[in-house]
Amino acid sequence: MxxxxxxxxxxxxxxxxLSNADLSTFLETSDEWITSRTGMRERRVSHVSAxxxxxxxxxxxxxxxxxxxxxxDLIIYGGVSNDxxxxxxxxxxxxxLGATRAASIDLNTACTSFAYGLATATAMIRTxxxxxxxxxxxxxxxxxxxxxxxxxxxxxGDGAAAVVLQPxxxxxxxxxxxxxxxxxxxxxxxxRGFGCxxxxxxxxxxxxxxxxxxxxxxxxxxxxxxxxxxxxxKECGMxxxxxDLVVxxxxxxRIIESVAKxxxxxxxxxxxxxxxxxxxxxxxxxxALVEALEEGRVTPGCRILIPAFGGGLTYCALLVxxxxxxxxxxxxxxxxxxxxxxxxxxxxxxxxxxxxxxxSSAGLMAPRFAESSR
Ligand code: ACO
Numbered sequence: 126m127x128x129x130x131x132x133x134x135x136x137x138x139x140x141x142x143l144s145n146a147d148l149s150t151f152l153e154t155s156d157e158w159i160t161s162r163t164g165m166r167e168r169r170v171s172h173v174s175a176x177x178x179x180x181x182x183x184x185x186x187x188x189x190x191x192x193x194x195x196x197x198d199l200i201i202y203g204g205v206s207n208d209x210x211x212x213x214x215x216x217x218x219x220x221x222l223g224a225t226r227a228a229s230i231d232l233n234t235a236c237t238s239f240a241y242g243l244a245t246a247t248a249m250i251r252t253x254x255x256x257x258x259x260x261x262x263x264x265x266x267x268x269x270x271x272x273x274x275x276x277x278x279x280x281x282g283d284g285a286a287a288v289v290l291q292p293x294x295x296x297x298x299x300x301x302x303x304x305x306x307x308x309x310x311x312x313x314x315x316x317r318g319f320g321c322x323x324x325x326x327x328x329x330x331x332x333x334x335x336x337x338x339x340x341x342x343x344x345x346x347x348x349x350x351x352x353x354x355x356x357x358x359k360e361c362g363m364x365x366x367x368x369d370l371v372v373x374x375x376x377x378x379r380i381i382e383s384v385a386k387x388x389x390x391x392x393x394x395x396x397x398x399x400x401x402x403x404x405x406x407x408x409x410x411x412x413a414l415v416e417a418l419e420e421g422r423v424t425p426g427c428r429i430l431i432p433a434f435g436g437g438l439t440y441c442a443l444l445v446x447x448x449x450x451x452x453x454x455x456x457x458x459x460x461x462x463x464x465x466x467x468x469x470x471x472x473x474x475x476x477x478x479x480x481x482x483x484x485s486s487a488g489l490m491a492p493r494f495a496e497s498s499r
Pocket of ligand 1: 153154155158162163236275276279314338339340342343375376406434435436
């Protein structure tokens with residue numbers, strides 16, 4: 126029987142840090158409110174496009190797996206902050222990597238996009254359709270954020286990470302998955318105007334309005350992640366005691382604590398990044414996974430539970446069995462270009478294009494990185 130092992134991993138975190146104190150310079154909020162309600166202290170703001178972050182993360186994951194761009198059969202780009210819809214973003218990563226043989230898919234299930242990508246890639250490898258797959262989780266939210274809306278502006282951050290999946294006869298990779306969508310509540314999280322870096326003409330950049338019911342999302346997220354975690358463990362013939370590590374979607378520390386409690390897993394087994402990166406939507410789970418590897422929290426053969434939820438409201442719980450190797454086979458020298466601005470300066474630049482209601486002025490130019498992200 127064929128399985129799909131995770132053989133490579135890499136992250137790309139933009140260096141500029143936006144603190145709670147920075148947010149308090151233009152929003153009626155405080156470090157105390159944000160920390161006590163969400164667990165977040167800081168988040169990153171990217172100076173480059175989502176495609177550039179994804180390319181660096183993917184190059185690192187490929188080197189880690191000991192593969193080159195020529196080996197790649199498929200790139201799955203998981204995320205919602207696409208610079209453009211046509212052409213898709215996966216093809217932008219493909220051309221930047223030089224992965225000329227690959228097929229390229231964008232996959233949008235909001236914050237669960239990486240986890241759904243992992244499930245999709247696993248199924249395709251197990252049927253023999255493809256062999257070497259890059260799955261990316263990426264988000265560049267800062268350029269589309271409504272910075273006048275404190276209900277959402279404090280919650281999100283930018284980042285990217287990727288993994289490489291390859292076929293194996295050993296029982297590794299995704300052992301079980303529960304995927305679902307609480308579509309009745311789809312109106313509780315809607316971002317109008319997301320994903321338009323159309324420079325000039327009549328379409329403005331970053332013109333988003335966030336319909337966001339945090340309390341509804343909170344309750345449904347806890348229920349969906351906890352219930353699907355219990356279900357996937359049962360389907361795999363395991364209990365919470367068999368879980369070595371939980372790598373959850375990180376939208377709020379209190380959501381994570383509630384899910385861990387309901388699923389019966391102690392917080393010591395939960396990987397947390399929410400305090401330093403906020404909610405990076407689709408990038409959250411893979412970045413946390415890569416950091417768990419870097420911190421030695423992933424051990425050979427360990428079982429990892431991945432509960433996640435996102436707009437839709439999509440949800441899932443995956444159970445992964447790690448392989449024997451926990452160190453990279455190689456390293457990539459791909460780096461982001463230097464960042465010359467502070468996070469607050471970049472945010473203020475976006476704010477300067479938005480009117481007080483969070484609507485940007487029509488016809489303003491897209492950010493400088495738009496041209497380099499083809
Ligand atoms: N600073 C100060 N006050 C704020 C802020 C802020 N940044 N944001 C909201 N408030 C105020 C509100 O105006 C409201 O004031 P009011 O009571 O006078 O009307 C009050 O704080 C809201 O307080 P609570 O309802 O007690 O806030 P709560 O503890 O529920 O926390 C939060 C709100 C953090 C949004 C929470 O509901 C949450 O985490 N929800 C789910 C997370 C989520 O939706 N994440 C994004 C989803 S996307 C994804 O990952 C799929």
